[in-house]
Amino acid sequence: MARINTNYNKLAAGYLFPEIARRTNAFMEQNPGAQVLRLGIGDTTEPIVPAVLKGLSDGVLALGKEESYSGYGPSEGVLPLRQALADLYAERGVSLDPSEIFVSDGAKSDSANIQGIFSQDCVVAVQDPAYPVYVDSNVIFGRTGDAGESGYDGLVYMPCTEQNGFFPELPDRKVDLIYICSPNNPTGAVATKEQLKKFVDYANEHKAVIFFDSAYAAFITDPDLPRSVYEIEGADTCAIEMNSFSKTAGFTGVRLAWTIVPKSLRTEDSEAGKVHALWTRRQNTFFNGASNVVQMGGLAALSEQGREQTDAQVAFYLENASIINEGLISLGITTYGGGNAPYVWLKTPDGVSSWDFFDKLLGECHVVGTPGSGFGPAGEGFFRLSAFGHRENVEKAVQSLKDNLKI
Amino acid sequence: MARINTNYNKLAAGYLFPEIARRTNAFMEQNPGAQVLRLGIGDTTEPIVPAVLKGLSDGVLALGKEESYSGYGPSEGVLPLRQALADLYAERGVSLDPSEIFVSDGAKSDSANIQGIFSQDCVVAVQDPAYPVYVDSNVIFGRTGDAGESGYDGLVYMPCTEQNGFFPELPDRKVDLIYICSPNNPTGAVATKEQLKKFVDYANEHKAVIFFDSAYAAFITDPDLPRSVYEIEGADTCAIEMNSFSKTAGFTGVRLAWTIVPKSLRTEDSEAGKVHALWTRRQNTFFNGASNVVQMGGLAALSEQGREQTDAQVAFYLENASIINEGLISLGITTYGGGNAPYVWLKTPDGVSSWDFFDKLLGECHVVGTPGSGFGPAGEGFFRLSAFGHRENVEKAVQSLKDNLKI
Numbered sequence: 001m002a003r004i005n006t007n008y009n010k011l012a013a014g015y016l017f018p019e020i021a022r023r024t025n026a027f028m029e030q031n032p033g034a035q036v037l038r039l040g041i042g043d044t045t046e047p048i049v050p051a052v053l054k055g056l057s058d059g060v061l062a063l064g065k066e067e068s069y070s071g072y073g074p075s076e077g078v079l080p081l082r083q084a085l086a087d088l089y090a091e092r093g094v095s096l097d098p099s100e101i102f103v104s105d106g107a108k109s110d111s112a113n114i115q116g117i118f119s120q121d122c123v124v125a126v127q128d129p130a131y132p133v134y135v136d137s138n139v140i141f142g143r144t145g146d147a148g149e150s151g152y153d154g155l156v157y158m159p160c161t162e163q164n165g166f167f168p169e170l171p172d173r174k175v176d177l178i179y180i181c182s183p184n185n186p187t188g189a190v191a192t193k194e195q196l197k198k199f200v201d202y203a204n205e206h207k208a209v210i211f212f213d214s215a216y217a218a219f220i221t222d223p224d225l226p227r228s229v230y231e232i233e234g235a236d237t238c239a240i241e242m243n244s245f246s247k248t249a250g251f252t253g254v255r256l257a258w259t260i261v262p263k264s265l266r267t268e269d270s271e272a273g274k275v276h277a278l279w280t281r282r283q284n285t286f287f288n289g290a291s292n293v294v295q296m297g298g299l300a301a302l303s304e305q306g307r308e309q310t311d312a313q314v315a316f317y318l319e320n321a322s323i324i325n326e327g328l329i330s331l332g333i334t335t336y337g338g339g340n341a342p343y344v345w346l347k348t349p350d351g352v353s354s355w356d357f358f359d360k361l362l363g364e365c366h367v368v369g370t371p372g373s374g375f376g377p378a379g380e381g382f383f384r385l386s387a388f389g390h391r392e393n394v395e396k397a398v399q400s401l402k403d404n405l406k407i
Numbered sequence: 408m409a410r411i412n413t414n415y416n417k418l419a420a421g422y423l424f425p426e427i428a429r430r431t432n433a434f435m436e437q438n439p440g441a442q443v444l445r446l447g448i449g450d451t452t453e454p455i456v457p458a459v460l461k462g463l464s465d466g467v468l469a470l471g472k473e474e475s476y477s478g479y480g481p482s483e484g485v486l487p488l489r490q491a492l493a494d495l496y497a498e499r500g501v502s503l504d505p506s507e508i509f510v511s512d513g514a515k516s517d518s519a520n521i522q523g524i525f526s527q528d529c530v531v532a533v534q535d536p537a538y539p540v541y542v543d544s545n546v547i548f549g550r551t552g553d554a555g556e557s558g559y560d561g562l563v564y565m566p567c568t569e570q571n572g573f574f575p576e577l578p579d580r581k582v583d584l585i586y587i588c589s590p591n592n593p594t595g596a597v598a599t600k601e602q603l604k605k606f607v608d609y610a611n612e613h614k615a616v617i618f619f620d621s622a623y624a625a626f627i628t629d630p631d632l633p634r635s636v637y638e639i640e641g642a643d644t645c646a647i648e649m650n651s652f653s654k655t656a657g658f659t660g661v662r663l664a665w666t667i668v669p670k671s672l673r674t675e676d677s678e679a680g681k682v683h684a685l686w687t688r689r690q691n692t693f694f695n696g697a698s699n700v701v702q703m704g705g706l707a708a709l710s711e712q713g714r715e716q717t718d719a720q721v722a723f724y725l726e727n728a729s730i731i732n733e734g735l736i737s738l739g740i741t742t743y744g745g746g747n748a749p750y751v752w753l754k755t756p757d758g759v760s761s762w763d764f765f766d767k768l769l770g771e772c773h774v775v776g777t778p779g780s781g782f783g784p785a786g787e788g789f790f791r792l793s794a795f796g797h798r799e800n801v802e803k804a805v806q807s808l809k810d811n812l813k814i
Contacts, residue, residue, distance in 0.1 A: 001675035002583040002616040003526035008685050018691060043478035048470045056467040056700065063455045063463070063661070066797075071450040071659035105512055105662075105698075112693040116547075119410035136692045140523075176409040209409040252478035253699035254470065255512075268408035278415050284425060285543045286519040291512070291698050292660035293463065390473070 007140050012147035016132050016374040017041050023358070024368050031366075037397040039324070039385045040368040042185065042342060044250040046316065046390070048297075049309035052249050055300020059293040070292050075283045077103025077258070081295050084302040085258055094230040100262050100276065102283060103298070105290045107215045107244035107257040112137040113286070114211055114240060114259065115177065117278040118267075122176035127168055128157035129186055129375030129382070131213065134179040151377050159378040160187055166336060166345070167195045170202050178203065180229075181213040183220060186375045186384040187345040188321075188337015190225045196232045203238035207268045209275075210239040215257075218248040218314050220340045236262040237272070247317075247342065247388075248310050249301040256290055256298045317342050320394045321387035327398035328385075331405065342387040345372070349407040357383050365400040414547050419554035423539050423781040424448050430765070431775050438773075444804040446731070446792045447775040449592065449749060451657045453723065453797075455704075456716035459656050462707020466700035477699050482690045484510025484665070488702050491709040492665055501637040507669050507683065509690055510705070512697045514622045514651035514664040519544040520693070521618055521647060521666065522584060524685040525674070529583035534575055535564035536593055536782030536789070538620065541586040558784050566785040567594055573743060573752070574602045577609050585610065587636075588620040590627060593782045593791040594752040595728075595744015597632045603639045610645035614675040616682075617646040622664075625655040625721050627747045643669040644679070647686075654724075654749065654795075655717050656708040663697055663705045724749050727801045728794035734805035735792075738812065749794040752779070756814040764790050772807040 020040050028036060048056070062068035076082070082098035089096050104110050112133050115124070124138050128151070135155065138144060145153030156175050158168030166189035171178070180199060182191040203210050212229035220227055229239045244257035261279045264272045290298075300306045321338040328335045334347040348357040354371035361367045361383075372382030387394070427447050435443060455463070469475035483489070489505035496503050511517050519540050522531070531545050535558070542562065545551060552560030563582050565575030573596035578585070587606060589598040610617050619636035627634055636646045651664035668686045671679045697705075707713045728745040735742045741754040755764040761778035768774045768790075779789030794801070 001581070001614045002529055003676045004674055004681065004685060005524050005526055006676075008524065008688060011688065041479065045476070045478065047473050047476045050471070053467060053471040056470070057464060060460060060463040060467055060700075063657070064457070064460045066454050069452070069454045069657070071452065071657070071795075072448065073660055106695045108695045109693060117412050117415065119412055122409055133692060140689075140692065174408070207408045250470070250476070250478070253480055253696070255695065255698045267411055269410045269413075274411065278411060281415060281418065282547075285540060285547065286516060288513045288515045288662065289660070291662045291701050293467075293700060294698050388478075 005140070007142045010139050010144065010146050010152070011136060016370070020368065020370065024362065027362050034366050036362070036366050036368055037393055037400060038368045039389060039394070039397055040370050042247070042386045042388055044247060044252045044388050046250060046313055048250045049306070049313060051303060051305040051309050052297050052301045055306070056254070056293060056297035059296030062296070063293070073289045073292055073295070075287050075289045076280065077101070077290060078292070078295050081299050084299055088302060089228060089230065092228060092231060094228050096230070096260060097263070100260055102259045102261065102279060103290050103295065104257050104259060104283070104287065105255040107213065107242040107246070108133055110242050110257060110259040111211065111213055113282065114279070115141055117275065117282050118177060118209070123154070123156060123174070125156040125158055125171045125175040125178045126376070127180060127184065128159050128377055129372055129379030130179060131181060131185050132375065134211070135376070157377065160184070160189065161378060165189060167191050170198060174206060176208050178208055178210045179213070180210055183216040183341035184337070185216065186343055186370065186372065186379065188341035188343040190220055190222070190340045193226050193232060196226060196229060200229070200232045200234045200238060204234050207266065208238065209265070209267065210235070212239050212241045214241055215244040216247060216341050217243060219318060219342050221318065222340055225340060230260070236264045237266060240265065245298050245301055248314055249297070250313065251294070251297070254294055254297060256294050317387050320389060320391065323394055323398055324385050324387060327401055331402060331407065338387065344385045344387065346383050346385065348381050348383055351381060354380055354383055361405070364406055365397070365404045367397045367400055412547070414549045417546050417551065417553050417559070418543060423777070427775065427777060431769065434769050441773050443769070443773050443775055444800050444807065445775045446796060446801070446804055447777050449654070449793045449795055451654060451659045451795050453657060453720055455657045456713070456720060458710060458712040458716050459704050459708045462713070463661070463700060463704035466703030469703070470700070480696045480699055480702070482694050482696045483687065484508070484697060485699070485702050488706050491706060495709060496635060496637065499634060499638060501635050503637070503667060504670070507667055509666045509668065509686060510697050510702065511664050511666060511690070511694065512662040514620065514649040514653070515540055517649050517664060517666040518618065518620055520689065521686070522548055522550070524682065524689050525584060525616070530561070530563060530581070532563040532565055532578045532582040532585045533783070534587060534591065535566050535784055536779055536786030537586060538588060538592050539782065541618070542783070564783060564785065567591070567596065568785060572596060574598050577605060581613060583615050585615055585617045586620065587617055590623040590748035591744070592623065593750055593777065593779065593786065595748035595750040597627055597629070597747045600633050600639060603633060603636060607636070607639045607641045607645060611641050614673065615645065616672070616674065617642070619646050619648045621648055622651040623654060623748050624650060626725060626749050628725065629747055632747060637667070643671045644673060647672065652705050652708060655721055656704070657720065658701070658704070661701055661704060663701050724794050727796060727798065730801055730805055731792050731794060734808055738809060738814065745794065751792045751794065753790050753792065755788050755790050758788060761787055761790055768812070771813055772804070772811045774804045774807055
């Protein structure tokens with residue numbers, strides 16, 4: 001008599017983005033002529049740059065010849081790619097062994113799966129608002145109670161507010177696993193070295209583990225801001241870092257990412273090396289590696305030419321962010337983020353709720369964004385606009401806001 | 408104070424294939440001149456066929472143009488591919504809605520992850536021997552006790568022996584989740600419709616769920632043998648099926664598979680539709696879809712030309728199986744499988760243990776195979792040889808067996 005994992009029943013609502021898609025589709029059905037402008041999901045829109053495209057094509061062609069055909073690769077990724085990633089970190093003064101870098105199909109998968117190698121009774125802290133995957137994966141694993149008005153029982157929310165510049169204070173009770181995303185999705189805030197140092201020191205003192213999601217690190221333009229948690233002294237004993245090719249190389253659909261588990265990482269009940277071994281075992285058991293074709297694309301993205309071209313694309317999206325930001329400010333709307341991140345975080349006018357603002361923006365301006373409350377209780381009253389989009393559409397969306405938004 | 412998931416400590420040994428790689432590498436270091444012939448891991452060796460290669464290339468080129476670039480796709484796969492898979496099943500008289508077919512990056516991932524949507528206290532039954540991922544994923548989820556001489560406490564082993572033709576009797580106690588692999592890895596045995604019907608009836612009577620791994624279905628040549636569990640009446644209310652492009656299209660490194668969760672599937676504590684909804688939620692939370700490039704390759708593999716070319720490759724591997732089988736028989740070794748599967752399952756001569764036979768075969772013949780005991784207690788005294796290989800290497804390996812094996 002099979003029974004289901006009832007933790008799924010605790011999940012408060014459908015995953016945020018399907019719900020956005022549902023409302024958008026309903027609007028389009030009711031308004032067949034309307035052109036909907038999407039600044040919702042952070043999905044890349046620009047074609048893959050030539051150098052990376054050539055890497056992918058070469059990866060495909062290699063599979064058609066006996067001498068270069070390849071089957072199963074290491075679950076952790078091919079060595080040249082792990083080495084190229086280690087070299088990338090070395091440029092920032094971060095020394096990593098390639099075996100500490102695990103290539104995967106996505107930072108989403110990794111950030112959802114990483115919690116599974118830790119004990120079910122670990123107490124989890126998340127920034128509030130936060131990327132929903134952190135919360136949902138822990139709910140499904142059984143680390144929370146039911147959802148109430150202020151979030152899930154048993155989960156420690158660390159509010160990110162206007163008052164603290166959208167980076168949280170240390171948790172007010174002892175926690176074991178801490179999710180930090182910087183540049184932040186959804187707020188666009190970037191943690192300073194001093195802010196991260198406080199959390200690294202806390203984690204080392206309490207033998208906690210930090211999951212550091214740096215998927216948007218390439219959008220940091222300020223040279224003083226850290227792009228990796230390992231730029232902070234002491235992070236190698238307490239932090240796991242995820243990053244991705246999605247937003248830099250336009251790989252949201254192509255699928256390639258990496259996670260760093262330092263060999264020096266320890267827990268209360270394990271010595272250095274154990275967590276690295278657990279993640280190795282997890283990946284060997286549940287995963288068979290990212291596509292070999294895609295890994296060749298990733299390698300090309302890290303070549304000199306690949307980096308020049310993808311850097312230009314990142315700069316293009318940051319210009320979009322500026323255009324959105326300036327448009328909102330001209331309407332008297334308060335905004336955050338956007339300078340070192342592809343997201344603009346705005347305060348809804350007149351204290352309107354996040355979902356009401358979603359419906360208002362869609363109805364009045366035909367613009368799709370993402371309700372802040374979908375990212376956590378402290379996101380209520382805020383709204384995320386994504387800078388990923390063709391320039392023409394971004395400009396149209398901003399113009400539509402200026403022309404049609406009733407505030 | 409973070410603590411680890413101690414279920415990992417129960418895992419009896421390293422995952423089977425890394426251990427094989429370790430012993431093989433050690434042998435090669437000690438015997439630098441030796442040419443090692445690999446019939447171990449079931450890894451494809453022949454180049455990807457032209458029609459599929461074109462699909463992959465077109466998938467890459469599309470990403471270089473603004474009008475055809477695509478970012479995030481549905482986690483469940485693009486509709487044309489889900490539809491093409493539904494059409495494939497329709498040819499066998501199996502009617503599926505495309506929304507019941509979930510495209511993924513691997514049958515390994517899916518067969519490891521599927522158990523996670525069920526309750527932790529479900530009792531699990533596996534064929535013995537079985538693909539290690541079924542067992543290990545349940546150990547990690549906490550459904551077993553420690554490992555002893557006869558396997559993991561709490562896990563129900565269904566012995567597959569010479570006496571029962573390598574298909575098990577119904578379990579002798581009530582079980583909730585049942586793994587069946589046909590054509591079987593490692594034994595190469597294919598379940599008949601009558602054999603499957605017994606399990607389907609059992610599952611419906613006891614509201615159990617069958618996980619049916621049909622990754623090798625394309626190797627079935629006998630028209631009377633079922634290629635899908637849904638050819639059995641009643642399976643749609645009790646069975647989840649996995650299949651893969653790995654072995655048919657040479658996608659072991661490219662990564663593409665699918666899992667079918669019928670909407671009519673129910674459990675003791677849920678109505679029809681709930682398990683389908685849970686798997687949808689699981690994939691939306693933990694996964695972002697198979698690579699868009701790779702899905703285009705999968706679509707090409709299902710085209711008329713793609714199927715002609717991949718069918719020819721499957722036939723080629725089956726010829727390899729015949730060559731291996733005949734070689735072993737000529738040495739007086741008892742063999743099973745190989746006719747409708749890419750694996751030959753042999754009884755070790757003189758009752759030698761599986762791992763001793765591994766070392767013997769490697770030492771005497773320089774041939775790498777897979778120890779039967781690595782797949783479960785009942786695999787002891789058996790050994791798997793894989794038919795995936797270049798013809799020249801398969802012939803060399805068989806010749807080396809004939810010339811060098813001391814029996």
